[in-house]
Amino acid sequence: MASRPDERVSTAKGSGSLTADPKLPPTAVDEAVREAEDKNWTPAKIALWAAIALLGGVAWFMLAIVRGETVNAIWFVFASVCTYLIGYRFYSKVIERLITNPDDRRATPAEYKADGKDYVRTDRNVLFGHHFAAIAGAGPLVGPIIAAQMGYLPGTIWIIIGVVLAGAVQDYLVMFFSMRRGGRSLGQMAREELGIIGGTAALIATLLIMVIIVAILALVVVNALGESPWGVFSVGMTIPIALFMGVYLRYIRPGKIMEVSLIGFVLLMAAIIGGGLVADTEWGSAFFTLDKVTIAWGLIVYGFIAAILPVWLLLAPRDYLSTFMKIGVIVMLALAIIVVRPEITVPAFSEFASRDNGPVFPGTLFPFLFVTIACGALSGFHALISSGTTPKLIEKERQTRFIGYGGMLMESFVAIMALVAAISIDRGLYFAMNAPAALTGGTVETAAAWVNSLGLAGVNVNPAMLAETAANVGEQSIVSRTGGAPTLAVGLAHIMQQFIGGTALMAFWYHFAIMFEALFILTAVDAGTRVARFMLQDSIGNFVPKFKEASWRPGAWLCTAVMVGAWGAVLLMGVTDPLGGINTLFPLFGIANQLLAAIALSVCLAIVAKRGTFKYLWIVAVPLAFAAVVTITASYQKIFSSTPAVGYFANNAAFSKALADGKTEFGSAKSVAAMEAVVRNTAIQGWLSVIFVVLSIIVIAMALVATIKAFRNHSAGMPNIDNEDEARPSKVFAPASLIPTPAERELLAEWNKLPAELRFERAGHHK
């Protein structure tokens, strides 16, 4: 403690006023007792952690060093879980000691702003699940699958190491700093800490990034549902099911959320089974077989209507359904992988790991693998959830480590399981599914011939096997089903059918997986459109005050239309892109997400510096530098690379030249219209990359300026402005992590002995 005098100064703000209520037991475990407990390494504890370290080491050895014919999926589980446990037990505690310095004697916003509605003290384990459900979506299920083109090892290392050193650090810090600021949003914190230029750049970047993220998530759904009558029917049925649930909760039985979620779940299963029956009939197949452009337009119209309908009717009930499914599916997938333990034949590094012309996404391993896997390793979008919503529900300051850091570890585990599901299928099948139709030709014969021509070790597919897989999962074709979702669904069906039901149930499991991914994505699309609309309204409101009124219909509708129009345009661009869509747009999604992470980490850097913690600034600076280098390099290559497959403008120039030369087809574009589309798309994608990277560089620069200024002030002995809420004494106690320590148990027992009227008293409430 004495060796770190610099933190004491900054966290001392208002600590003097933290006089505990004499009628109550202590609201925090005594510092010295906690330290002693932490340092008390009993033989049992040493043995436990040695065993965890050993098991993790063996698992990593099996994955990274041993080069057998196959590797068992269980090693992925051990390597990840053991690394997470060590990261959580040791590294997150280092961050807690050196950076955040939580003080359980201080009341959290849920206590001093308690209103029974938005600010509510929530049990840490419940909040953990709640936060996890809010951060985990389709992202960690898609990125790792696309990245599997390079083999399993690069993705596995980045997901596991990245989360421990970067992703979970970001989530934890943003959550903690937002909690200290009464639950302020990332945008508000950026404005406060980085000033008007940095704050505005962060706001515009966030808005644009949300547009890109929503568009590409929507593209994943469109690709999964195109030419799939079963998928269209069952996913389409989620809308009436959600509407029914909304009406049920509003008018029939208000507040019976568990009940309606169960009903919804049963209806959902019925919709999946019904989809198979409907798709088998002639009329069903004719009516629900839609091409991708039609589905994209449907989604755009849906997105607009969903975002202007009241929350209770569609968004809230689907959110319940999606949370219910999320937890169920993830538990089920984990169990299935542990029980089935599939053998993985994919090599650690594939032939594409050392090349820049992979068919699934172009570009070299560095930096593109690190932007392709965003969610699961480091996801900037989480900063929007970790600030704002969750901090208003936290009961005690020390719990932020469990909820913020631990919650992100869980998401990383989901990404690992998605990776395992994707690599458990045949590698030839993987490439036939994930390469664009421009390469595979779209039929089983051409796809098989193309895959075999790649010359990949041990890969030999035949048309019959591709057709049989499609028939097994109840689809007309699985060739070029890009976007990751169908591959995950096939992988999940492949694992689950060995667990329950056999081949007969494969089609059910496939559509079950498509359904839950679509459910997550539709919720994200709807919520993202709403959040973006409010941000736009708020920004326009600075010039036209009328727009700030959320209830002013014309303003709300206009802003919704603008946001839907923006992501809709990108979506249509992706759907009609002659080059394939996912492979050109997905890097933009990852870059956008990581740039948002860089912005969030920049804000954290400035805050940590202002608190006077310079010696340990590297804890934030290292992930920030990594995210900045990765995204700026990726953006640079996307903008300036002379390889047409990688650089947007190089591609643009190549196609423009072909058009000028009077060619009527070029590369994978088979007509003049297609060539013009490529020219248009690459220009838009290129300029979007330019705007993102410029805005993010501005934010990072402003954070560095703020950091240097804080350092100068600190050296000159001048105080830095601290935007934390005033410290107020807490009047409650709760343990910090999943399992209470002996000292926490002792203290809990003391609290349990208190008379009820003292125990439930809320501090600092407005009277």
Next chain:
Amino acid sequence: MSPGLAAVATGFRGFARYLGGVLGADAYAKYLEHHHAAGHGEPPLTEREFWRDRTDRQDSNPQGRCC
């Protein structure tokens, strides 16, 4: 009921309560508890009013969902 079955039932109820907490099904109970503890003069919202108010406030205060 045998002790084993009772334990399973307790475990299941605990799990259901946890899942309900994650979904936010206990929000009204928490609101009542808060209202009671804070000693407000006016009567609390009824269950129907509370849930209406809750979703209606989300209309003007949207919460993001992640990707």
